[in-house]
Amino acid sequence: xSTTLTKPEMSAHGEWVSEPLRRDVGAELPDWYQQIxxxxxxxxxxxxxxxxxxxxxxxxxxxxIRFERINPVGSLNEQGSFVERFRSNRVDSAIGHCLxxxxxxxxxxxxxxxxxxxxxxxxxxxxxxxxxVKEHFMQDPARLGSQKFAAxxxxxxxxxxxxxxxxxxxxxxxxxxHHVNSGENTGIFPHTLxxxxxxxxxxxxxxxxxxxxxxxxxxxxxxxxxxxxxGKIQYASFQNNGPNARHMQINASRVGRDSAVKNCxxxxxxxxxxxxxxxxxxxxxxDSQMFSANLANGTEEYDQRTLQLHEAQHTTSDLLYKNALxxxxxxxxxxxxxxxxxxxxxxxxxxxxxxxxxxxxxxNAMPGLEIDADQVKCSHGSTSGPISxxxxxxxxxxxxxxxxxxxxxxxxxxxxxxQRLEGDDVKEFIFGKVEAKFxxx
Amino acid sequence: MSQDQATLDAVTIDDSGDFxxxxxxxxDAGTGLNEATLDYISDIKKExxxxxxxxxxxxxxxxxxxxxxxWASKDLENIKFQDIRYYLSQGQKPTRSWDEVPDDVKQTxxxxxxxxxxxxxxxxxxxxxxxxxxxxxxxxxxxxxxxIFVNSTEGLREHPEIFRKWFGKVIPTGDNKFSALNSAVxxxxxxxxxxxxxxxxxPLQAYFRINAENFGQFERTLIIVDEGAEVTYMEGCTxxxxxxxxxHSAVVELVAMKDAKIQYITVQNWSNNVFNLVTxxxxxxxxxxxxxxxxxxxxxxxxxxxxxxxxxxxxRGEVISIALANDxxxxxxxxxxxxxxxxxxxxxxxxxxxxxxxRSTYRGxxxxxxxxxxxxxxxxCDALLINTNSRTDTYPAITVRGNxxxxxxxxxxxxxxxxxxxxxxxxxxxxxxxxxxxxNGFINDLAREFPMEYSVELKRLIDLEMEGSVG
Numbered sequence: 001x002s003t004t005l006t007k008p009e010m011s012a013h014g015e016w017v018s019e020p021l022r023r024d025v026g027a028e029l030p031d032w033y034q035q036i037x038x039x040x041x042x043x044x045x046x047x048x049x050x051x052x053x054x055x056x057x058x059x060x061x062x063x064x065i066r067f068e069r070i071n072p073v074g075s076l077n078e079q080g081s082f083v084e085r086f087r088s089n090r091v092d093s094a095i096g097h098c099l100x101x102x103x104x105x106x107x108x109x110x111x112x113x114x115x116x117x118x119x120x121x122x123x124x125x126x127x128x129x130x131x132x133v134k135e136h137f138m139q140d141p142a143r144l145g146s147q148k149f150a151a152x153x154x155x156x157x158x159x160x161x162x163x164x165x166x167x168x169x170x171x172x173x174x175x176x177x178h179h180v181n182s183g184e185n186t187g188i189f190p191h192t193l194x195x196x197x198x199x200x201x202x203x204x205x206x207x208x209x210x211x212x213x214x215x216x217x218x219x220x221x222x223x224x225x226x227x228x229x230x231g232k233i234q235y236a237s238f239q240n241n242g243p244n245a246r247h248m249q250i251n252a253s254r255v256g257r258d259s260a261v262k263n264c265x266x267x268x269x270x271x272x273x274x275x276x277x278x279x280x281x282x283x284x285x286x287d288s289q290m291f292s293a294n295l296a297n298g299t300e301e302y303d304q305r306t307l308q309l310h311e312a313q314h315t316t317s318d319l320l321y322k323n324a325l326x327x328x329x330x331x332x333x334x335x336x337x338x339x340x341x342x343x344x345x346x347x348x349x350x351x352x353x354x355x356x357x358x359x360x361x362x363x364n365a366m367p368g369l370e371i372d373a374d375q376v377k378c379s380h381g382s383t384s385g386p387i388s389x390x391x392x393x394x395x396x397x398x399x400x401x402x403x404x405x406x407x408x409x410x411x412x413x414x415x416x417x418x419q420r421l422e423g424d425d426v427k428e429f430i431f432g433k434v435e436a437k438f439x440x441x
Numbered sequence: 442m443s444q445d446q447a448t449l450d451a452v453t454i455d456d457s458g459d460f461x462x463x464x465x466x467x468x469d470a471g472t473g474l475n476e477a478t479l480d481y482i483s484d485i486k487k488e489x490x491x492x493x494x495x496x497x498x499x500x501x502x503x504x505x506x507x508x509x510x511x512w513a514s515k516d517l518e519n520i521k522f523q524d525i526r527y528y529l530s531q532g533q534k535p536t537r538s539w540d541e542v543p544d545d546v547k548q549t550x551x552x553x554x555x556x557x558x559x560x561x562x563x564x565x566x567x568x569x570x571x572x573x574x575x576x577x578x579x580x581x582x583x584x585x586x587x588x589i590f591v592n593s594t595e596g597l598r599e600h601p602e603i604f605r606k607w608f609g610k611v612i613p614t615g616d617n618k619f620s621a622l623n624s625a626v627x628x629x630x631x632x633x634x635x636x637x638x639x640x641x642x643x644p645l646q647a648y649f650r651i652n653a654e655n656f657g658q659f660e661r662t663l664i665i666v667d668e669g670a671e672v673t674y675m676e677g678c679t680x681x682x683x684x685x686x687x688x689h690s691a692v693v694e695l696v697a698m699k700d701a702k703i704q705y706i707t708v709q710n711w712s713n714n715v716f717n718l719v720t721x722x723x724x725x726x727x728x729x730x731x732x733x734x735x736x737x738x739x740x741x742x743x744x745x746x747x748x749x750x751x752x753x754x755x756x757r758g759e760v761i762s763i764a765l766a767n768d769x770x771x772x773x774x775x776x777x778x779x780x781x782x783x784x785x786x787x788x789x790x791x792x793x794x795x796x797x798x799x800r801s802t803y804r805g806x807x808x809x810x811x812x813x814x815x816x817x818x819x820x821x822c823d824a825l826l827i828n829t830n831s832r833t834d835t836y837p838a839i840t841v842r843g844n845x846x847x848x849x850x851x852x853x854x855x856x857x858x859x860x861x862x863x864x865x866x867x868x869x870x871x872x873x874x875x876x877x878x879x880x881n882g883f884i885n886d887l888a889r890e891f892p893m894e895y896s897v898e899l900k901r902l903i904d905l906e907m908e909g910s911v912g
Contacts, residue, residue, distance in 0.1 A: 053511055054511075055511065055512050058838070059838075059840065082877045097845070140459070148888070149463065158668070200621075214670075232455055261714070275881065278892070284911055287863060299558075337570055343831075344829070354841065356841060356842075356843060356846070357844055358842035358843070358844055359811070359843040359845065360811055360842065360843065361842065361843065362811075362840065362842040362843075362845065363839075363840070363842075364838065364839065364840045364841075365833070365837070365838070365839040365840075365850070366836065366837060366838045367837060367850065367852070368826075368834070368836045369833065369834060369835040369839070369852060369854055370832075370833075370834040370835075371832060371833045371834070371854050372830075372832045373827060373829070374826060374828065374829040374831075374856060375853060375856055376826065376856065377854075378853065378855075379850050379851065379852060379853035379854065379855040380835070380850075381849070381850060381851040382837070382839055382848075382849070382850040382851075382852075383847075383848060383850070384841040384847070384848045384849075385841075385846060385847035385848065385849075386844035386847075387844075399519060429585040
């Protein structure tokens with residue numbers, strides 16, 4: 001990180017923003033965080049935009065991130081009707097929930113959570129639980145190509161939730177974080193920070209949508225998941241934005257001794273999506289599961305990069321990413337299993353499956369392995385192909401019309417991922433939305 | 442003491458089977474690379490102006506292109522291009538009969554263990570000693586069939602009407618930095634033409650060797666197999682050990698016309714100071730088949746990704762690859778399969794073994810563009826790690842457009858199971874023998890793809906490499 005005092009030059013490719021997108025959050029932000037914001041802004045200016053030759057951006061259509069301008073979010077009018085409209089579109093049985101509109105917290109209800117659990121808006125947490133947040137906040141640098149985006153995120157005003165689950169507390173049920181965004185090229189910076197202490201358990205569902213079809217927010221979200229000493233976290237991100245939105249999420253999981261983290265992305269909307277997920281298995285017994293179900297049509301481009309980082313002995317990880325592609329959609333999957341020196345007895349898997357439903361869809365897969373240890377079991381697999389004609393024939397022979405047979409098989413294809421989640425309410429919610437999008441295709 | 446005895450005495454043999462002969466070169470372009478070097482090579486070879494221009498253009502591209510270190514090993518930066526000898530030869534035209542071959546060259550072949558008897562059965566032996574073919578003998582029967590089997594200089598000079606059309610077309614000069622380097626300074630290699638319908642019964646072979654300090658070998662091979670014809674080509678190489686790094690950068694182009702079949706077999710066992718940066722690609726027309734069978738055991742750094750462009754309907758491409766990386770070695774190998782027509786199929790099977798501090802890497806590219814139908818690819822790569830500090834990487838890239846194709850890729854990494862070793866030791870095998878048996882089992886199904894004498898050699902080489910790796 002550079003410490004030069006001279007004012008850095010502007011990016012050669014044009015300015016995304018000329019100053020950090022900040023607003024008054026009505027809370028006193030701690031000095032260490034203000035320092036992070038300042039450093040991040042500096043890094044943002046210093047870091048060049050991704051270029052085609054960058055391996056982390058291989059196959060990506062860089063035109064999709066030539067942002068003319070990222071606009072600050074405006075004030076919110078008609079908040080009342082806003083809430084009414086979107087209140088209905090959430091997991092009803094959630095044990096806690098909150099709603100953000102363009103990064104403003106509209107309402108939240110965490111009253112049913114056990115008393116000693118901390119669950120609050122991130123800026124409030126920065127003010128009131130400064131030390132606790134500091135310990136876990138953005139501890140891992142973005143490694144998979146999006147350093148510039150992460151820096152922009154760090155420099156801007158965040159929205160989102162901090163959840164801290166103390167030792168031995170098991171939260172039964174899911175906490176929902178709901179984001180509704182609108183506007184033209186509006187920059188939204190959600191940050192979710194979840195800490196599961198020893199033998200605790202928590203499940204979080206984050207739900208992104210746009211207010212209207214024409215809205216084109218640019219979301220640059222980050223998620224920090226930290227599970228230690230038998231702690232368990234399930235985090236599922238569900239993105240169903242309108243067709244003009246651009247959505248980016250950079251997730252970092254730190255998995256400690258005998259802990260488990262599940263990280264799931266479901267993408268149905270947005271013109272461009274970039275998901276980066278890094279799981280660090282830091283102590284023996286750590287287990288990471290990463291999965292993703294994506295249904296891409298139109299000219300959508302879903303670009304997903306993952307890293308399974310085994311740093312200690314006796315750790316396990318599994319990854320399953322599935323893409324169903326239609327029309328001119330493109331998907332990119334780049335995954336790497338990295339088994340570090342001395343991380344013996346690692347057990348690691350990685351699978352990417354692409355189902356191509358049109359003649360012009362394009363699936364790119366780059367499954368990778370880097371093994372530097374002994375007594376390792378690692379494998380990866382990737383397949384791309386259409387729905388098997390035999391399967392359709394089988395269903396048709398049983399009286400199911402071809403169109404419906406296709407839909408059933410496609411739905412079943414993505415459902416394999418959805419079923420890996422815990423919590424029937426979350427699974428049903430996602431399944432219903434996926435089914436609805438299939439109907440529309 | 443006779444001359445022969447003196448030569449024999451000068452042969453240095455160490456325990457790993459490396460040896461060398463005193464250097465006695467009649468032509469030497471000196472070290473370093475500039476236009477004068479190219480002129481020197483062209484003058485010696487009495488080349489046409491178009492080749493001279495081709496070389497000079499290539500040099501410019503080579504100088505302009507950056508090192509591909511943004512994805513490849515940083516070890517490439519250790520190549521000192523100005524310290525390399527770019528041309529060296531015995532100075533004679535390729536000798537035609539066995540009697541004319543210099544004794545010390547014959548001696549070298551002796552050490553390689555090619556039995557005299559076997560040579561009679563091999564269709565033609567193109568033995569490249571350093572950059573010029575020292576021995577070139579195409580059997581009469583092949584000549585009768587109209588098969589042309591010459592070195593690159595002779596090919597371009599005597600048969601331009603056949604070779605010029607495809608020369609530098611499958612692998613353009615600017616394909617990568619090292620194909621540009623080869624295009625600038627190439628010498629030696631084999632140019633083969635097989636006329637329509639001719640099925641060459643015996644494999645064509647070229648043994649070539651590096652035998653001078655700091656001396657790079659830049660052979661150029663172009664094989665054109667006309668409609669319905671078939672050929673198998675084999676190259677095997679070993680190299681004596683040197684103090685400073687040697688660069689080997691070949692370009693191999695294959696052209697299979699309609700219904701033709703080419704099988705290209707390589708056993709690479711350069712010494713551990715050689716940079717082996719090779720570009721190999723085949724162009725398969727309608728219903729043609731190109732198979733690369735590739736085995737990499739030697740060198741310091743090998744970067745080699747044989748490719749097939751399937752240009753005609755129902756063309757087939759295949760890469761079968763075995764890599765063994767020992768201490769100080771990096772085997773960076775893989776395959777490129779470019780599907781450019783309907784119903785084309787490709788298959789990649791790669792197995793690598795990392796021993797000691799060795800590192801093996803698989804890089805693959807499979808590309809199926811839009812509006813094609815019925816393309817299929819299968820890729821399998823398996824890696825075996827022998828010691829705790831061995832390393833292996835896999836980086837495939839698969840692009841599929843459209844819904845009328847099927848691709849699958851699988852890779853796995855594993856160890857030799859302790860149970861297996863224990864079981865074999867119970868039955869009286871030493872740990873090293875058990876390990877060796879296990880490793881040979883791992884590659885057995887691929888080793889069978891090699892011709893018999895090669896698979897025997899392969900097994901011996903693996904045994905040699907595995908020695909002392911256990912414990």
